[in-house]
Amino acid sequence: MTISEIYAGFAAREARGVSPAYERLALAVSRDREMLALLGTLPPAKRQPNLLFGVVRFLGGPVEDPAAFRDYTLGNWPAVEAEMRTRATQTNEAGRCALLLPVLAALPQPLALLEVGASAGLCLYPDRYAYRYGEHLVGAGEPVLDCAATGVAPPARLPRVVWRAGLDLNPLDVTDPADVAWLDALVWPEHVHRRARLRAAASVAAAEPPLLVRGDLVDDLPALAAQAPRGATLVVFHTSVLYQVPAPRRRAFAELARGLPGHWIANEAPDVLPYAGLPRPPGAALFNVLALDGTPLAWTRSHGQAITWFA
Numbered sequence: 689m690t691i692s693e694i695y696a697g698f699a700a701r702e703a704r705g706v707s708p709a710y711e712r713l714a715l716a717v718s719r720d721r722e723m724l725a726l727l728g729t730l731p732p733a734k735r736q737p738n739l740l741f742g743v744v745r746f747l748g749g750p751v752e753d754p755a756a757f758r759d760y761t762l763g764n765w766p767a768v769e770a771e772m773r774t775r776a777t778q779t780n781e782a783g784r785c786a787l788l789l790p791v792l793a794a795l796p797q798p799l800a801l802l803e804v805g806a807s808a809g810l811c812l813y814p815d816r817y818a819y820r821y822g823e824h825l826v827g828a829g830e831p832v833l834d835c836a837a838t839g840v841a842p843p844a845r846l847p848r849v850v851w852r853a854g855l856d857l858n859p860l861d862v863t864d865p866a867d868v869a870w871l872d873a874l875v876w877p878e879h880v881h882r883r884a885r886l887r888a889a890a891s892v893a894a895a896e897p898p899l900l901v902r903g904d905l906v907d908d909l910p911a912l913a914a915q916a917p918r919g920a921t922l923v924v925f926h927t928s929v930l931y932q933v934p935a936p937r938r939r940a941f942a943e944l945a946r947g948l949p950g951h952w953i954a955n956e957a958p959d960v961l962p963y964a965g966l967p968r969p970p971g972a973a974l975f976n977v978l979a980l981d982g983t984p985l986a987w988t989r990s991h992g993q994a995i996t997w998f999a
Contacts, residue, residue, distance in 0.1 A: 783992030793843035805929030806854025922950030
């Protein structure tokens with residue numbers, strides 16, 4: 689897939705109806721030879737729209753108007769390029785916990801959670817957030833995570849978590865203002881509710897910071913998993929992470945995750961972690977597949993806003 693096709697696809701499948709600003713930017717970049725040539729000098733994993741737009745926001749550049757965005761990016765390319773080469777899209781969307789909750793609540797309790805690609809670890813606190821599935825409220829406090837659920841009954845209770853740990857090549861510190869600023873820059877411009885949700889979730893995590901380990905998802909996972917307390921159900925999970933991992937490494941990780949004790953929850957795009965015999969997705973937008981131990985269960989939206997159960 690060409691860089692132009694990546695940006696056009698992002699506009700059509702991810703940003704349309706979700707972020708008009710990013711839809712405009714992605715379409716403009718997809719047609720801009722100079723911008724595409726600059727992006728082509730970066731490694732393939734560093735060319736993605738979310739990374740480019742997040743870096744420009746982080747540096748204080750404009751993302752509402754394509755012309756202003758282009759002028760800023762071209763005029764400040766050395767700074768933009770440097771940030772894109774060193775940073776990664778570590779969108780730490782606590783809203784994804786609403787997708788995990790029906791599975792987590794049904795597993796043998798208590799749980800030992802281990803998130804792969806944990807970023808700052810905000811998804812390690814599904815027991816500390818509140819959830820609203822239509823008219824059904826689960827839990828109490830802030831943030832309240834809204835999710836449209838189809839085909840699945842909302843869980844009656846929150847899971848009980850006794851251990852939480854994360855593995856990431858570059859873990860972020862939820863108590864560090866600079867790291868939180870990067871997370872904020874990754875929230876799409878119009879998403880005021882997601883920005884407020886990020887702040888509320890960061891407050892929850894900062895009150896009891898998780899164990900975050902810098903490491904590789906294959907090489908370092910077994911040692912971290914071995915630290916989980918006995919008597920708790922180990923749950924290794926990840927959401928929208930494996931697209932950043934080369935395909936051979938993905939396969940090695942999937943084989944490893946299947947062999948660990950406990951359970952493995954994956955929430956990834958179907959072209960990233962494929963499954964045979966999937967039903968048609970419920971729309972033309974980008975959907976992930978929620979799976980437990982390699983068995984697909986539901987279609988999900990990337991920020992946790994909807995889940996459509998088919999299992």
